[in-house]
Every structure is written in C-alpha cells, then in structure tokens.
Amino acid sequence: MAEKERLDRQTIALRVAKEFQDGDVVNLGLGIPVLASNFVPAGREVIFHTENGALGFGEITLPGEGDLDLTNASGQPVHPQPGMSFFGQAESLAMMRGGHLDISVVGAFQVSEKGDLANWATLEKQLTIGGAMDLAEGAKRLIVAMSHTTREGQCRIVKECTYPLTALECVDLIITDIAVIEVTNQGLVLKEFAPGWTPEEVQALTEPALVIVPECQEMTLM
Amino acid sequence: MPINKIVGSFDEAVADFFDGATIMVGGFATVASCPSFLLQALARTGVKNLTSISNTGGFGPDIWAIQGYKVTEDIDILARNGMVKKVIVSAPASIMLENNLGRQIKAGEVEWERVPLGTLTERIRCAKAGIGAVYVPVGSGTVIQEGKETKVIDGKVHLLEYAIHADFALIKAHKADRWGNLTYRKATRTVNETMAGAARVTIVEVDEIVELGELDPEAIVTPGVYVDRVVQRPKDIDESIAKDEREVDSRVTESHRKFMETWKGKAKKEG
Numbered sequence: 001m002a003e004k005e006r007l008d009r010q011t012i013a014l015r016v017a018k019e020f021q022d023g024d025v026v027n028l029g030l031g032i033p034v035l036a037s038n039f040v041p042a043g044r045e046v047i048f049h050t051e052n053g054a055l056g057f058g059e060i061t062l063p064g065e066g067d068l069d070l071t072n073a074s075g076q077p078v079h080p081q082p083g084m085s086f087f088g089q090a091e092s093l094a095m096m097r098g099g100h101l102d103i104s105v106v107g108a109f110q111v112s113e114k115g116d117l118a119n120w121a122t123l124e125k126q127l128t129i130g131g132a133m134d135l136a137e138g139a140k141r142l143i144v145a146m147s148h149t150t151r152e153g154q155c156r157i158v159k160e161c162t163y164p165l166t167a168l169e170c171v172d173l174i175i176t177d178i179a180v181i182e183v184t185n186q187g188l189v190l191k192e193f194a195p196g197w198t199p200e201e202v203q204a205l206t207e208p209a210l211v212i213v214p215e216c217q218e219m220t221l222m
Numbered sequence: 223m224p225i226n227k228i229v230g231s232f233d234e235a236v237a238d239f240f241d242g243a244t245i246m247v248g249g250f251a252t253v254a255s256c257p258s259f260l261l262q263a264l265a266r267t268g269v270k271n272l273t274s275i276s277n278t279g280g281f282g283p284d285i286w287a288i289q290g291y292k293v294t295e296d297i298d299i300l301a302r303n304g305m306v307k308k309v310i311v312s313a314p315a316s317i318m319l320e321n322n323l324g325r326q327i328k329a330g331e332v333e334w335e336r337v338p339l340g341t342l343t344e345r346i347r348c349a350k351a352g353i354g355a356v357y358v359p360v361g362s363g364t365v366i367q368e369g370k371e372t373k374v375i376d377g378k379v380h381l382l383e384y385a386i387h388a389d390f391a392l393i394k395a396h397k398a399d400r401w402g403n404l405t406y407r408k409a410t411r412t413v414n415e416t417m418a419g420a421a422r423v424t425i426v427e428v429d430e431i432v433e434l435g436e437l438d439p440e441a442i443v444t445p446g447v448y449v450d451r452v453v454q455r456p457k458d459i460d461e462s463i464a465k466d467e468r469e470v471d472s473r474v475t476e477s478h479r480k481f482m483e484t485w486k487g488k489a490k491k492e493g
Contacts, residue, residue, distance in 0.1 A: 051339065052250040054409040068254050068291055069408040075252040075289075086408055088415035088443070089250070089277075090347050093340030097360060127315035127324050129366075130277075134340035137360045168363040 004201070006148070006177035007194055007219075014039040014221055016105055016145050016175050020046045024102040025055070025095075027135060029119075030074055032145040033105035034060075047083075048072075049101055051131045053092045056084040073131070096131060097138040104139035106132065108146045108171075110161045113208035115171035115183035117144065118163035136167035148176035148205055155207040157181065157188065178202055180219065187211050192219040227402040228431060229451045232263035235425050239264060239390060244273040246346065246386075246421050247297050248393035248414035251278065253286040255410035257394040257427040258295040259455055264392070265299045271307045274300060275346065275386055277339065277413055279314035279323030288478050292459045298322055301332070308333040310386060312342050318480075338366060341383050343416055348385035350420035350448070355384040391421035395444065398428040399435070402449030403442045411443060419448025426452045 007015070013035035020026055020040055027049045028034045038059060040046050047056045051073045058079030066077025095101060108119040120132045136142060149156055157174060174181040179202045180192035190210040193202050199212045229235045239245070245264075249256035280298030287294045300306050301322035314334055315324025326332040337345070338360045348356055357373055357380035360366070371382040393414040395404040404426060406414065418424050431454045 050409070052255070052409050052412050057409075064290065067408060068252070068289070069410050071252055071254065071409060073251055086406075086411065088411035089339075089413045090343045090416045093343050097340050097358075125315075125317070127327065128313040128317070129336060129338050130313040131339040133338035133360045133364065133366065165364045167360075 004178075004196055005194075008177075010035060011221060012145055012175060012177055015180065015219060016143060017041065018221075019103065019143060019173070019175075020044060021102075022046075025049055025100065027051070027096065027101050027104045027139070028072075029104070029106040029132070029135070031107040033107060034072065034074055034076075036105060036145070049092070049095060050078075051089065051092050051096070053087045053089055054078075054084065055087075055095075057081060058084075093131065093134050095138075096134045099138050099140060101135075101139050103141045103143060104135040105143045105145055106135060108144045108156065109163045110156050110158050111144050111146075111171050111174055111183075112161045113157075113159055113183075113188050115169045116161050117142070117166040117171050118161040119144075119166050121164040123163060132166050136170040139170075141172045142170050143173045143175060144171050145175050148178045148202075153205075155205060158207045178205070181206075181210065184211075189213055190216050192217055194219055224400070225446075226400045227446070227449060227452045228400050229425075229453050232259045232427070232453050233266065235451050235453045236260060236263045236267060236390075236392075238423075239267055239269050241269050242271045242273075243269065243390060244388040244421075245275065246388045246391040246393075246417045247274060247276040247300075248391070248412065248417050249277060249280075249296060250410075250412035252289075253283075253291050253294055253296045255394050255406075255412045255414055256280075256296045257392040257425075258293045260392045260425060260427045260453070261297060261299050262295050265303050265305070268303075268305075270305055272300065272305050273308040273310070273388075274306050275310045275342075275388060277312055277342070278316075279309070279311055279321050281316070281319055281321050284475075285319065285478060288475070293455070301326055306332055308335070310335040310337055310342065312337055312339040336366060341366070341381075342386075343413060345383050345386045346413065346416050346420045348383075349387045350416065350418070353385060355382050357381065358383045386420075388421035389423065391417040391419075391424045393417050393424065393426050395426050395428050397430050397432050397437060398426060398449070398452045398454075399432055399437055399446070400452075401434060402426065402444075402446030402452055403437050404428070404444035404446075404449065405437055405441055406443055415444055418444045423450045424448055425450065427455060428452060429455055
C-alpha cells in the first residue's frame with residue numbers, strides 16, 4: 001500500500017480541541033496534547049490546568065516573551081488572564097487524582113482494546129512517570145493523542161500493552177493521525193477516519209478488531 | 223530574644239549537611255522554582271551518598287541559560303558532582319534531553335525509587351502532617367504496586383504509600399520575613415510549599431527578605447512555623463553571577479532547537 005497522507009501534529013491537536021466544551025477544565029500533557037491549547041473553538045470558555053500549580057491561564061507566549069515564573073508543565077511561559085489562580089503541587093495533584101478535571105489529554109506509546117494506557121516508559125527507557133498515572137487515575141474523560149503506529153509501522157493500538165502500564169482501563173477516546181476511536185464496553189468503536197482513508201485501512205493498522213458503526217465518517221476539522 | 227531565622231550566607235545555611243543525609247529539594251519542570259543558590263552551596267560542601275527527593279532530575283544550567291533564565295542551576299548539580307546514591311523522583315529524566323541522573327540510573331550507579339508525581343507529593347505531605355502512610359489508588363496494576371500492601375476501598379485497589387522523611391528540605395520562595403513566613407510568585411509554589419516543614423530542618427532561598435509585618439497575613443502561603451532558615455538571593459543577580467564562558471553542550475542546543483521549532487510553528491500558525 002502506498003504511503004497515505006496522515007494528519008500532522010498540529011492537525012491532530014486541532015481535532016483534539018474540538019472535544020473541549022464550554023466550562024471544561026482541561027489538562028494537556030507534553031507533546032501533541034499541549035498544542036491543543038491553541039485551537040480552542042472561538043467563544044468557548046475552557047479552563048486549562050497545569051501540574052505545577054495554575055488554572056485558567058491563557059495561550060503560550062511567543063518565544064522569548066512572557067514571565068518565566070508563569071509557565072505550563074512543559075516550561076513554556078503562558079499569558080495571564082482574568083480568573084487565573086495559583087496553588088501548590090499538592091493541591092494541583094489533588095485536582096487531578098480527585099476527579100476535578102473534565103478532560104485530560106495525554107500522549108501514549110500504546111493503548112489496549114480495554115483502554116489500558118502505557119505512556120510513561122518504553123521497554124528500553126523507564127525514566128519518567130511524572131503526573132501520568134495521577135491523570136490517568138483521576139480524569140473524568142481521558143483522551144489519548146498519538147500517532148497511530150510507531151515509526152517502524154507497528155500498531156500502537158493493541159490487544160494487550162507490552163510496554164509498562166500507566167493505568168488500567170482508563171482511556172475513553174483515542175485521536176490519532178488517521179482515526180478517532182472510542183473505547184467502549186463493546187470494544188473499540190471507530191468514529192472517524194482521516195481524509196482519504198477508509199475504515200478498512202485504519203483496521204489494517206490496528207491490532208484489535210474495530211467496531212465499525214454506520215455513523216462512522218470522515219474526520220471534519222473545522 | 224527576637225525570633226530570627228535569617229542566615230547570612232548560603233554556605234552557612236547548609237554547613238551541617240552530612241554524608242548519607244536524606245534531603246528534599248524543591249522545583250518543578252523549569253529552574254524557576256529551584257533553590258539554585260542553596261544547591262550550589264551544597265555542592266561546595268562535597269557531601270556524598272545523599273538520598274535525594276525531588277520532582278525531577280534536573281538538566282543542568284545550559285538549557286535554562288538558553289531560555290533566558292538568569293539563575294540557572296537546578297538539581298542536576300548533585301548528580302553532576304556524584305553526590306547522590308539514591309533518589310526518590312517522579313521524573314528523573316526526560317525524553318527530550320539526556321541528563322546526568324538518567325545516565326547514572328541506567329548505569330546502576332544510583333538507585334531510583336519510582337513514584338508517581340501525586341503520590342510523591344502526598345508522601346511528603348504525610349511527613350509534614352504527622353501521618354504515617356496513605357492509601358492511594360494511583361499505580362495499581364502497574365510496577366508501582368510491586369511489593370506494596372493493598373486494600374480495596376470503594377471497589378478500587380489502593381496502595382499503602384508511606385511518608386517520606388528527610389533530614390533537610392531545600393526550597394525556593396519569593397519573599398520571607400524573619401519569622402520564616404513565605405509568599406511565592408505566580409506558578410512557582412510547586413512542591414516547595416509541600417516540602418516546607420516535611421523535613422527535620424527546612425531551609426528557604428528567597429528573592430527578598432522583608433520586615434516583619436510587611437507580608438499580608440492573607441497572602442502568606444507557608445507560615446513560618448514550617449521554616450527553620452531563610453537566606454536571601456543576591457540583590458543584583460546579573461552582577462553576582464560570574465560570567466560563564468563555558469561552551470553550551472551541543473546536545474542541549476540541539477534538543478532546545480527542536481523544542482523551539484514546535485513552539486514557533488504554533489506562533490506562525492496563529493500569526
């Protein structure tokens with residue numbers, strides 16, 4: 001099969017941001033997720049949370065601008081905005097673990113068909129846990145944003161995770177560069193596929209069987 | 223005698239650290255909330271075999287200098303000087319950039335106790351609050367559960383997580399008075415606030431020491447009861463830091479370039 005065009009990182013982030021509803025409190029993990037803060041639909045009021053201890057801050061500043069005492073968890077300065085609050089890490093993690101965040105978006109190495117998440121370590125590297133396990137435990141809705149396969153073409157959506165687990169049965173939605181897949185009790189439901197792709201082509205790059213519902217459609221990005 | 227927790231120098235503040243001590247060190251992803259001057263003073267003592275508790279493993283001063291931070295030393299200074307034998311750290315290394323602690327853990331030179339960020343924070347808070355241990359659901363079914371007592375609470379497996387005690391806590395705050403009352407600036411409370419009072423001795427590095435009564439009681443985040451020693455950073459950071467002529471590590475430059483490209487890509491899209 002010839003290489004088909006996949007969504008780039010920015011476009012995956014744009015699709016992620018479509019999930020944010022008015023009033024949602026949202027935590028964005030490193031990588032693709034953090035880019036989603038720039039694509040919140042106009043007029044929608046979303047409160048962003050960061051592990052280091054802030055809620056309700058604005059967009060990432062331009063490089064070289066901003067206050068270095070006001071950064072997100074990736075260390076990027078963000079704009080202050082009305083309604084913003086500061087707190088310590090204990091409070092911040094309590095919000096995460098205690099189910100006070102509506103949506104967490106995280107990157108992943110693997111997701112299983114039951115929604116098990118592996119996103120803190122590979123088989124070779126086990127050197128950063130951070131808030132990944134706390135987020136996975138506590139988020140009301142956990143969205144994974146990742147590329148559908150590894151660079152070598154291996155499936156990241158698998159029957160059983162082979163990488164070290166972050167948490168069991170925690171993922172609700174998977175948004176990749178070729179598909180949007182919901183984790184349900186009936187299995188993985190293919191909701192959307194990237195422009196130019198077919199459900200069968202997505203299935204071919206997904207280890208577990210996908211449930212293909214009549215509503216399954218091409219991704220709309222705007 | 224009036225209460226006075228102010229110490230005249232960073233070296234004096236860490237003079238009683240000893241080989242084999244257990245220390246907590248504040249900070250988060252960036253160097254902004256790190257007790258940088260205290261860490262430098264600690265490195266000068268040359269103590270060894272420390273057990274260190276912190277959020278991250280640090281990346282060293284190069285990465286922070288590139289980003290415009292004036293005070294650039296993070297907890298990497300301990301690994302870089304071979305002062306650590308064990309760490310209890312949530313994110314000792316990053317996928318973005320290799321660091322000294324990551325290398326030492328991989329090489330088996332330093333023992334790493336793995337801990338999720340929230341569990342780390344609560345275990346520190348337990349020590350501060352006089353609680354022996356807490357049941358936490360995070361990490362059940364993962365490597366974090368290995369060897370731990372468990373209990374099913376509300377249908378969920380919880381892990382028994384013990385308090386982490388330490389000899390010293392090194393933290394960073396914004397302002398202090400001579401009683402040790404502390405305020406923080408913007409998003410820099412991080413774990414500093416939790417570590418204050420969690421160790422036998424809490425030592426604070428601040429930007430500014432103010433007169434007793436100047437801090438608004440409603441704005442004090444850490445009451446002085448948790449604090450033992452306070453040291454002020456030099457007033458003029460630019461002049462106090464010796465000009466550093468060393469070459470920036472090329473790996474640091476490269477990883478930072480990639481990071482900035484992602485960041486700029488976003489700006490371009492908007493602009």
